[in-house]
Amino acid sequence: xxxxxxxxxxxxxxxxxxxxxxxxxxxxxxxxxxxxxxxxxxxxxxxxxxxxxxxxxxxxxxxxxxxxxxxxxxxxxxxxxxxxxxxxxxxxxxxxxxxxxxxxxxxxxxxxxxxxxxxxxxxxxxxxxxxxxxxxxxxxxxxxxxxxxxxxxxxxxxxxxxxxxxxxxxxxxxxxxxxxxxxxxxxxxxxxxxxxxxxxxxxxxxxxxxxxxxxxxxxxxxxxxxxxxxxxxxxxxxxxxxxxxxxxxxxxxxxxxxxxxxxxxxxxxxxxxxxxxxxxxxxxxxxxxxxxxxxxxxxxxxxxxxxxx
Amino acid sequence: xxxxxxxxxxxxxxxxxxxxxxxxxxxxxxxxxxxxxxxxxxxxxxxxxxxxxxxxxxxxxxxxxxxxxxxxxxxxxxxxxxxxxxxxxxxxxxxxxxxxxxxxxxxxxxxxxxxxxxxxxxxxxxxxxxxxxxxxxxxxxxxxxxxxxxxxxxxxxxxxxxxxxxxxxxxxxxxxxxxxxxxxxxxxxxxxxxxxxxxxxxxxxxxxxxxxxxxxxxxxxxxxxxxxxxxxxxxxxxxxxxxxxxxxxx
Numbered sequence: 001x002x003x004x005x006x007x008x009x010x011x012x013x014x015x016x017x018x019x020x021x022x023x024x025x026x027x028x029x030x031x032x033x034x035x036x037x038x039x040x041x042x043x044x045x046x047x048x049x050x051x052x053x054x055x056x057x058x059x060x061x062x063x064x065x066x067x068x069x070x071x072x073x074x075x076x077x078x079x080x081x082x083x084x085x086x087x088x089x090x091x092x093x094x095x096x097x098x099x100x101x102x103x104x105x106x107x108x109x110x111x112x113x114x115x116x117x118x119x120x121x122x123x124x125x126x127x128x129x130x131x132x133x134x135x136x137x138x139x140x141x142x143x144x145x146x147x148x149x150x151x152x153x154x155x156x157x158x159x160x161x162x163x164x165x166x167x168x169x170x171x172x173x174x175x176x177x178x179x180x181x182x183x184x185x186x187x188x189x190x191x192x193x194x195x196x197x198x199x200x201x202x203x204x205x206x207x208x209x210x211x212x213x214x215x216x217x218x219x220x221x222x223x224x225x226x227x228x229x230x231x232x233x234x235x236x237x238x239x240x241x242x243x244x245x246x247x248x249x250x251x252x253x254x255x256x257x258x259x260x261x262x263x264x265x266x267x268x269x270x271x272x273x274x275x276x277x278x279x280x281x282x283x284x285x286x287x288x289x290x291x292x293x294x295x296x297x298x299x300x301x302x303x304x305x306x307x308x309x
Numbered sequence: 310x311x312x313x314x315x316x317x318x319x320x321x322x323x324x325x326x327x328x329x330x331x332x333x334x335x336x337x338x339x340x341x342x343x344x345x346x347x348x349x350x351x352x353x354x355x356x357x358x359x360x361x362x363x364x365x366x367x368x369x370x371x372x373x374x375x376x377x378x379x380x381x382x383x384x385x386x387x388x389x390x391x392x393x394x395x396x397x398x399x400x401x402x403x404x405x406x407x408x409x410x411x412x413x414x415x416x417x418x419x420x421x422x423x424x425x426x427x428x429x430x431x432x433x434x435x436x437x438x439x440x441x442x443x444x445x446x447x448x449x450x451x452x453x454x455x456x457x458x459x460x461x462x463x464x465x466x467x468x469x470x471x472x473x474x475x476x477x478x479x480x481x482x483x484x485x486x487x488x489x490x491x492x493x494x495x496x497x498x499x500x501x502x503x504x505x506x507x508x509x510x511x512x513x514x515x516x517x518x519x520x521x522x523x524x525x526x527x528x529x530x531x532x533x534x535x536x537x538x539x540x541x542x543x544x545x546x547x548x549x550x551x552x553x554x555x556x557x558x559x
Contacts, residue, residue, distance in 0.1 A: 001432070059426020059446025066405035066423055073312045076429055077404035130398060130509060131435045198508045199435070205387055206503045206517055207328075211377030216384065219338070219370035222363050226437045229428060299506065300437030303372055303389065 001132060002232040003293035006056035011122060012151070012285045014050030014083070015144060017043045018115040019152015020159070021086075025093060025111035027103045029165060036097040039159045044090070046155075051083055075128050079121035086114035119148045126292075133197050133309070134296035139188040143181075147285060150174075150181035154254050154281045158274040161261065166270060171262035175255050178281075182251040185288070189243065192295070197309045204302035215305040230298035239295050242287060249284030253277065313400055318415040321486040322453055323393050323514035324473065325493045325502060329521045330480035333373055333386030337472035337481060341369040341390070344454060344471035351421060354444035366440040368451040369472055385520060388481070390472070391438035391451035392505065392513030393417050399430035399439060399450075407448075414485075415514060416455055421447045435509040458483070486514055 020043040029035060055061040068084070070077040089110035096104040123144035126135040153174040160170055202208015223231075257277035261270045299309045345368055346353040355365030369390040376383050393410075397417050400408045407423035408430050410416070419430075424447040431439040431448060439450045454470035457463065467474055469483040484493035493516070496502060502516030 057427070059441065059448075060424065063405070063423070063425045066407075066425060067427070068404075070312075070404050070406050073401040074404040074429075076402070076427065080404065125429070128402070129429075129432050131433060199506050203506050203508060204435075205374060205376075205385075206505055206519070207374070207376045207385060210383065210520075211381065214375045215372060216375045217333075217373035219372050219389075220367070224364060225366065225431075225440045225443070229431065229441070230437070298432070299435040299509070303387075303437060 001293045001296040001298060002229045003290045004057045006053045008286055008289045008293070010050045010054035011144070011289050012050070012282060013046045013053065014122065015119060015148040016151035016155055016282065016285070017046030017048075017050060018086075018119050019148035019150070020046070020155040021090060021152070022112050022115040022149070023152055023156045025090075025108040025115070027105060027108050029160060031097050031101050031103040032163075032165075033098055033101055035160070035163045035165060036094065038163050039156070040090075040094050040097065042155060042159050043152075047083070075121055075124040079118065079125055082114065082118040082121050086111065086118050089114055115148075116145070119145055131299045131309075132296045133195060134192045134292070137188075137191060137195075139184065139191055142184050143188050146177075146181040146184045147288070150177040150250075150254075151281050151285055153177035154258075154274075154278050157258065157261065158271075158278040161267075161271050161274045164267075166267065168262070171258040174258045174277075178251050178255050178258070182247070185250075197297070197299075199299050199302060200308045201302045201306065204299065212307075215303070218304060226300050227304065230300045231304055232294060234294075236294055239291060242291055246284050246287035246291065249280050250288060251284070253280040253284075313395075313397065313410055314412045316412075317395075318410075318412055319487065320414040321393075321395075321514050322414045322416060322458070322483070323486055323493070323516070324390070324453075324470070325482040325484070325496050325516050325518060326388050327480045327482070327496075327500075327518040328385055328387065329518060330478050331371070331386040331388055332478050332480075333371055334477065335371055336475050336477060337388060338367065338369050338371055340471045340475035341451075342367055344457065345449075345452070351442070351445050351447075353449060354442050356443050364443065366442045366449045368438075368440070368449060381523075383520060383523075388472075389436060389438070390515075391417060391453075392436060392511070392515040393451075393453060395512035395514065396510060398433040398435075398509075398511060402429045402433040404429065416453045417450065418452055418455065419448050419450055421445070424448050435506050435511065436513075453483075486516075 024039050024043065055064050058064060067077055067080045071081045089107050092107035093104055093111050096102050096107060120141050123141040127140035130136050157170050157174045201213040205213050207213050254277040257273040260273045264270065297309045302309050342353060353366050357363055358365065369388060372387040372389065374385045374387050376385055393415055397410055400410050400417060404427065405423050405425055407420045409418060411418065426441060426446040426448065428441060439448050442449045457471060458468050460468060473481045473483045482493055482496060484491040486493055488494060496518060497516045500518040502518050504513050505517065
């Protein structure tokens with residue numbers, strides 16, 4: 001599948017934004033106004049930039065509002081609706097936090113629930129695509145949810161330490177979230193590497209009973225939309241190396257910086273380490289999402305010479 | 310509304326494609342493009358049509374396949390367009406209501422004024438039946454020539470999809486699969502018409518007829534060719550004489 005940058009930015013940034021918002025809405029931090037502006041502001045910025053980015057790959061972005069109408073059947077529509085619904089309890093939470101300096105636990109609970117549902121809907125946009133076995137499995141929502149928590153957790157650590165709320169438990173909680181995401185991603189990679197598609201060139205053409213099906217002449221001489229969008233194979237050969245890079249950026253480096261923050265009590269160093277960890281986990285998640293597309297094979301490739309998809 | 314119709318459609322219009330007959334001439338591909346670039350919706354545009362790296366949206370494509378090995382292999386021309394599935398995943402995936410399946414005849418269409426061009430329907434289709442119109446920013450697909458089949462301004466005999474109308478070999482047939490006595494239902498019964506990728510659960514309307522079995526009792530082409538060349542070498546004959554004459558100048 002073609003890794004469109006707009007979608008990669010969308011899932012990475014909005015995932016981190018909802019992850020951060022989820023943690024903020026649990027109410028572990030004091031309702032300090034400046035901290036509220038910085039932390040809620042960072043989560044809102046990541047969510048909004050992510051959502052706007054998702055409209056950049058549309059043929060008609062001005063009609064994007066129509067995507068809110070088909071929530072009965074479409075996960076993309078459900079995601080759009082939930083993203084907008086989540087702004088309501090978030091605004092309530094922000095109002096009490098920023099104006100009254102109090103933490104509203106009802107608004108917090110509602111925000112937390114909405115964050116989880118929204119990220120789940122994002123995951124199911126891909127999880128529901130039956131034609132791509134790398135996506136259409138139970139790990140997809142687990143991966144998206146755990147990544148939102150891990151990236152949001154690192155952002156939470158960064159923004160709290162930046163604003164001077166350096167609690168000792170925070171780096172260790174971030175490490176737990178990172179390890180969970182790492183384990184789930186590792187299981188996901190094992191699953192897709194060992195899995196086998198249910199469709200092959202034989203079932204795609206219905207001619208498998210006659211022997212091996214080979215393409216001897218494609219229907220067009222140049223690449224078309226189908227091949228550009230769903231037959232993407234460039235750099236798949238680097239997938240192994242990129243997985244290694246993404247593991248270092250996503251998990252190893254942020255875990256090391258979190259340990260550093262936990263052990264070293266120099267404030268400036270802690271903030272710098274938190275910033276490095278945050279930048280690293282975002283860069284790593286962008287790489288992971290790029291791979292999530294680039295490694296995914298679509299059944300349409302069975303009509304263009306692929307034996308299995 | 311991108312939920313599928315709750316009750317089965319009264320008619321199930323679709324195509325039967327006979328893989329035994331298709332010769333891969335691409336006439337259906339060209340006539341489909343020709344009709345649909347001036348028909349029902351906005352033009353079926355091309356990108357850079359006269360330059361290098363030409364691209365464009367087409368609703369019907371013919372792949373040439375080789376099936377089997379060696380002497381038993383067959384060349385099969387494989388036309389592919391939208392199968393107008395009963396459980397069309399492209400319809401339920403659509404976030405805007407642009408994609409829909411008609412209650413009356415089961416045709417799957419795109420309302421281009423509602424399409425945002427997100428491409429999710431094309432991802433959902435196992436068959437690659439949908440192509441983005443890069444100039445229009447909307448998704449295109451086979452309409453089963455909805456603007457021909459009910460069109461009273463054209464002669465009745467021609468009120469069928471452009472691809473069916475133009476096929477010089479009669480490899481494509483159009484009809485109602487809900488009518489057990491229709492031409493398409495009969496062909497599917499007699500020839501064992503089948504679905505593409507049934508494991509995807511899409512329940513396609515269009516059916517493919519398998520190539521007929523090879524006639525094994527006839528001497529094969531490969532065998533007779535060997536016999537002829539041996540004969541020339543051994544006995545001379547007319548071809549041997551011709552060969553000698555033509556070889557003289559060399």
